[in-house]
Amino acid sequence: MSTISVEAASVRVPTAEGDRTILFETTLRITEHRVALIGANGSGKSTLARLLNGLVEPTSGRVVVDGLDTMRDGRQVRRKVGFVFTDPASQLVMPTAAEDVALSLRRTHPHKSARLAAAEAVLSDFGLAGFGPRSVHGLSGGERQMLALAGVLATGPEILVADEPTTLLDLSNSRRIGDLLLSLPQQLVLVTHDLDLAARCDRAILVADGRVQHDGDAQNVVDHYRATA
Numbered sequence: 658m659s660t661i662s663v664e665a666a667s668v669r670v671p672t673a674e675g676d677r678t679i680l681f682e683t684t685l686r687i688t689e690h691r692v693a694l695i696g697a698n699g700s701g702k703s704t705l706a707r708l709l710n711g712l713v714e715p716t717s718g719r720v721v722v723d724g725l726d727t728m729r730d731g732r733q734v735r736r737k738v739g740f741v742f743t744d745p746a747s748q749l750v751m752p753t754a755a756e757d758v759a760l761s762l763r764r765t766h767p768h769k770s771a772r773l774a775a776a777e778a779v780l781s782d783f784g785l786a787g788f789g790p791r792s793v794h795g796l797s798g799g800e801r802q803m804l805a806l807a808g809v810l811a812t813g814p815e816i817l818v819a820d821e822p823t824t825l826l827d828l829s830n831s832r833r834i835g836d837l838l839l840s841l842p843q844q845l846v847l848v849t850h851d852l853d854l855a856a857r858c859d860r861a862i863l864v865a866d867g868r869v870q871h872d873g874d875a876q877n878v879v880d881h882y883r884a885t886a
């Protein structure tokens with residue numbers, strides 16, 4: 658597994674009332690396979706998750722993934738750390754399912770015909786066999802989320818950061834995607850309000866008011882959150 662180091666990182670953002678700190682000086686070392694970020698709405702989970710692949714840059718401190726600094730080595734970090742958004746519409750940019758996955762395969766498959774064939778294989782791996790020609794807009798929420806996940810994983814990331822990837826899904830799709838995420842060989846950092854899913858991770862980090870409030874064995878942290886929320 659990779660080592661993700663958050664070193665005294667804080668995030669401040671400008672607001673109409675002046676600068677506001679949304680993540681206070683935070684230090685974490687993540688080496689576990691599956692780590693959940695949990696906590697109330699607006700506590701800072703997404704901000705922390707976005708720091709890990711450079712989508713958000715620390716105002717002070719730094720974030721280092723296997724020796725790569727997210728600010729200095731942003732491109733390499735983003736190649737290593739894939740990010741799945743809550744709303745798949747944020748990342749499905751091509752008209753059809755096959756073209757969308759093919760876009761992720763540009764680097765590994767420079768020739769178009771081989772790329773489209775590889776995209777069909779990826780779709781099939783994710784239970785979307787035959788979906789290639791379909792418009793991404795005509796897919797169900799679960800199918801779209803699966804496609805977004807397939808597209809990110811097709812880029813070959815070593816680490817996957819997923820920000821509430823099951824929130825928009827019905828019970829059955831949310832279970833399906835949750836199970837899939839936890840079964841991935843990649844290291845996973847999962848922002849979630851699904852505490853049962855969080856408890857199945859190797860470690861959970863509870864964020865409250867821009868600070869890490871509790872950190873450790875996932876079941877213990879989830880139990881603590883349930884008892885105190």
Ligand SMILES: Nc1ncnc2c1ncn2[C@@H]1O[C@H](COP(=O)(O)OP(=O)(O)OP(=O)(O)O)[C@@H](O)[C@H]1O
Pocket residue numbers: 670671672679696697698699700701702703704705
């Ligand atoms: N760019 C920004 N400018 C101003 N405020 C921001 C910005 N990004 C985040 N915030 C604020 O920082 C706080 C933490 O946001 P964040 O999205 O990290 O929370 P979260 O724990 O992921 O919440 P949720 O569970 O609701 O998704 C919120 O109050 C949010 O409004």
